[in-house]
Amino acid sequence: MNQNWFKKFEQKEYKNLYYVERGHVYYDLLVLETETNLHALPIPIFVEYYFNEKIDGNEINFGKEERFYIQHDYIKEPFQVIDGDEYYKMKEWKEELNKTKKFLSSITEEERKLLENIDYLVIEEIENQFGREIASDYIDGSIEGGFYRxxxxxxxxxxVGLGICQCINHETYVTEPISAQEVLELAKKQKSTV
Known part of the structure; x- marks a missing residue:
């Protein structure tokens, strides 16, 4: 399995390279992003394979010095530093995109066109203090980039005209990915009630 990662890395068979910082350097990852997947390799394996050095988890100060040398001297390719949360969100997004591709191959042309025409799908509206209807629950996105609720x-x-909160310490809306299958079901339901 690791041999496949090294082959992809050496032959530059990836579109992006990420260094994932996860607390101690011992738990860091080097991730290759391809069109369909994220391929992660623990940093201790990378360092041992290419530089014959050991990262064993006993490095002082969370291995900050070792991390510095790995990022600035060991990795010769351009990369982006992300944290563990960003990595897991990216991983979920890739998985959802792969599910969407599989799902799209199983739907009719009419269903596909319905999905392609979704730009902004309002699920629920409420009236604000000015008497205007605002979306309290809506979906946007696309087949290519994924949908979000x-x-x-x-x-x-x-x-949105509901009061005086500036929403500085919190979001006005919570945004979550939603599968194309769920979007299609909601769009069909809405179309049948119109």
């Missing part, structure tokens, strides 16, 4: 979480948000 936005749900209103601040019932006093000034930005």
């Amino acid at each position: 936005h749900t209103l979480v601040c019932a006093s948000s000034e930005s």
Whole structure:
């Protein structure tokens, strides 16, 4: 399995390279992003394979010095530093994209066109203090980039005309990825009620 990672790395068979910082350097990852997947390799394996040095988890100060040398001297290719949370979100997004591709190959042309025409799908609306309808639950996105559901979480948000909250310490909407299959079901349901 690691041999496959080294082959992809050496032959530059990836579109992006990420260094994932996860607390101690011992738990860091070097991740190759391809069109369909993320291929992760623990930093201790990378360092031992290419530089015959050991990272064993006993490095002082969370291995900050070792991490510095790995990032600035050992990795010769351009890379982006991300944290563990960003990596897991990216991983979920890739998995959802792969599921979407599989799902799209199983739907009819009419269903595909329905999905392609979704730009902004309102699931639920409420009236604000000015008498205007605002979306309290809506979906946006695309087949290529994935779909996202936005749900209103601040019932006093000034930005949508519900009150005086500036939403400085919290979001007005919570945004989460939603599968193309769920979007299609919601769009069909909405189309049948119109």
